[in-house]
Amino acid sequence: MPSIPGKYQHYKNENMEEYFGAIGVPYMGRKMMGLSSPLMEITVEGDNVSIKTTSMLRTIENKFQVGAEYEDPMPGITLKSVTKIVNGNELVTESVIPDTGVKSGRHYLFTDDECVITFTHEKTPMAGKRFFKRVQ
Template sequence: MPSIPGKYQHYKNENFDDYFIAVGVPYIPRKMMAMSSPLMEITLDGDMMTIKSSSLMRTLENTFKLGEEYEERMPNATIKSTTTIQNESEMVTNSVINETGDKCGRHYFFTDEECIVTLTHDKAKTPAKRYFRRVE
């Protein structure tokens, strides 16, 4: 079974632009996100997890207790999220956007070589996917 903690380098997107159009992200931020290639670092210390995403544009870091609600601050919204590990190769974050009440989520699927993050949102008919290669 793959280990969840590690460093992962983004290498491709799937349905990314259509997803963020449906969610209502403006053109320029949408294009900037699509062009970014973040490094995602996941660490786990007991039941405390940190997910750090670093790119040329910005660095986002969230530390939280697995299974407990926490807040994520985005440029235009605050999101209440809960992250759980489903099994040794899957992790799920279920979220509600405070300002709109929309539900969204991230499903992380880990293999020995990569992590695939599937993004879902009430307003998007089709999820988006981001692919990351394991680098450590």
């Protein structure tokens, strides 16, 4: 079974600009996110998970406890999220956008070689994907 902890380097996107456009992210924000190629480092200690994402512009570290609600900072907004570990090789995050109740999600699927993150949003059937190669 693949391990979740590790370092992952982004190498490609699939439908991300279209996905961000569908959920209302402004043009410049979509372009900047699409051009970024961050390094993601994930650590797991018991029920505590840390996802640290480093790009040329900034470093964001998100720490949370599996199964517990937490504040999930995103550019321009902070979501209320809950993340579960599924099948030992998946992180599933369900989020609610404050003041609107709109739901979104991120599904991290880990293999021996990579992590694929699928982004979903209840306002659009379109999903976006980011692909990361395991580097450590």
